[in-house]
Amino acid sequence: MTERLAHDHSLPVNGDHKNEYLFDADLLQSIFKQYSLKDHKLEGNIYDGKYLIRPLSLKDYDHGYIDLLRQLTECGKISYEEFQERFYEMKQCSNTYHILVIEDMNLNKKIIGTTTLVCEKKFIRQLGVRGRIEDVVIDNEYRGQQLGKLLVDLLTKLAKEKCDCYKISLECKDNLIGFYKQFGYDHEDKQNYLCQRFQK
Numbered sequence: 402m403t404e405r406l407a408h409d410h411s412l413p414v415n416g417d418h419k420n421e422y423l424f425d426a427d428l429l430q431s432i433f434k435q436y437s438l439k440d441h442k443l444e445g446n447i448y449d450g451k452y453l454i455r456p457l458s459l460k461d462y463d464h465g466y467i468d469l470l471r472q473l474t475e476c477g478k479i480s481y482e483e484f485q486e487r488f489y490e491m492k493q494c495s496n497t498y499h500i501l502v503i504e505d506m507n508l509n510k511k512i513i514g515t516t517t518l519v520c521e522k523k524f525i526r527q528l529g530v531r532g533r534i535e536d537v538v539i540d541n542e543y544r545g546q547q548l549g550k551l552l553v554d555l556l557t558k559l560a561k562e563k564c565d566c567y568k569i570s571l572e573c574k575d576n577l578i579g580f581y582k583q584f585g586y587d588h589e590d591k592q593n594y595l596c597q598r599f600q601k
Contacts, residue, residue, distance in 0.1 A: 422456040423492055424499050429454075432558050440551075448551060451507060457500035457515070459488055466502065466512045473538040496520060499559060500536075501552055505543075513540040514548045518556040520564045532560035532569035550583070557584050 429446065433454075437443040446454045457466070462484045470476050491498040503514035516537040523529050534556055539549045560566040572594055573581055 421458050424456050426456050428563050432555055436555060453504040453506050457502050459485060461502060461512050464510045464512050469512050469515060469538060469540055472541060501556060503548055513543045514552055516552040516556055518560055526567050529567045530565055532564060532566035534571040553584055
């Protein structure tokens, strides 16, 4: 069940299209170009002639972004106003939140894949930046096309080449360890992932 409604997402009056995205789409151009050398299905930011790859947009609320996240975990009811508020909170944290989405160009701009790179600024390592890949999800109906691999690979390259991360990590279930190892992710010696959850 979805609470999506149509909203007026007019572009800024000054015509600055960059303002509609969570982060500057230009950051991805050289990454796309480099990636297309090994995977010829990617031309610019279009994959396999069907899927547009880009940063998260405010318009994505109306194209199933929250519904897609529900295939990963519990989201609760999120109004457009709440989505907009969180979007701008993230956008104001410069060079921190990089959410990529895949849009089905042939199905009313439906969002069918997403993942997030969070860049944490630190004082250690000479003011280093540590990256985390989170919230990787591909719509159930689109799995098996290596779209998750594409997203993780693109954000890993973004973290290294554009965000200058000294380290990037992710959390996954045991059955996905092999999937992520193909991107160079592995267990570090003497490292444990511990978690504490709080009830609301």
